[in-house]
Amino acid sequence: GAVVSQHPSWVICKSGTSVKIECRSLDFQATTMFWYRQFPKQSLMLMATSNEGSKATYEQGVEKDKFLINHASLTLSTLTVTSAHPEDSSFYICSALGLAGGGETQYFGPGTRLLVL
Amino acid sequence: ILNVEQSPQSLHVQEGDSTNFTCSFPSSNFYALHWYRWETAKSPEALFVMTLNGDEKKKGRISATLNTKEGYSYLYIKGSQPEDSATYLCAFGAAGNKLTFGGGTRVLVKP
Numbered sequence: 001g002a003v004v005s006q007h008p009s010w011v012i013c014k015s016g017t018s019v020k021i022e023c024r025s026l027d028f029q030a031t032t033m034f035w036y037r038q039f040p041k042q043s044l045m046l047m048a049t050s051n052e053g054s055k056a057t058y059e060q061g062v063e064k065d066k067f068l069i070n071h072a073s074l075t076l077s078t079l080t081v082t083s084a085h086p087e088d089s090s091f092y093i094c095s096a097l098g099l100a101g102g103g104e105t106q107y108f109g110p111g112t113r114l115l116v117l
Numbered sequence: 118i119l120n121v122e123q124s125p126q127s128l129h130v131q132e133g134d135s136t137n138f139t140c141s142f143p144s145s146n147f148y149a150l151h152w153y154r155w156e157t158a159k160s161p162e163a164l165f166v167m168t169l170n171g172d173e174k175k176k177g178r179i180s181a182t183l184n185t186k187e188g189y190s191y192l193y194i195k196g197s198q199p200e201d202s203a204t205y206l207c208a209f210g211a212a213g214n215k216l217t218f219g220g221g222t223r224v225l226v227k228p
Contacts, residue, residue: 002163004160032214034214034215034216042220043121043218043219043220043221044206044208044216044218045218046215046216046217049213049214049215093161097214103149103166103168104166104214105151105163105166106151106163106214106216107160107163108153108160108161108163109160110158110159110160111160
């Protein structure tokens, strides 16, 4: 149980295009999902918290107009990188909040590697 | 900015040996400490969620302890096997279920 999928697993795009990444909880419902990114040799960094049916909450320094998040259902959140530029090249990974022994925990997707040329 | 540190960054372990590594985190405003195992090209796998000082959790040959007063957690692997090779991440859980991750400890178990 508690499987999260992410699509696509990797994408290469030209500078200026927009890229949409999907995050799905396959066998549970998640009112809260999270989006992270990881630059080479760095830790996973939280970008935003996505709540079903409401606006996402962005971490300091993350541009909400550049990284559009939509959490339209209890099993799907999407992250759109608008007008992507080479500096947006990174590893993006989502998680969905679920229950585990001892409390709530985040279940992660496998991530999406984005390369902007 | 929360400071969550893991050490060592990497370690090599001989198959059959036991090992352990550390996660240090702020001792104030503690909610939870999470451990994940992350194998290459897979999703990070949740290992433990620890909330109480003195907590000890076990899953097979892997166990973890928690000291919230001094701000550290240990992860132990007993009798390491090649399939234990992975990056182990700890994450400090704050209000709103937000996680701040450490840099990870990469474990390589050599046959």
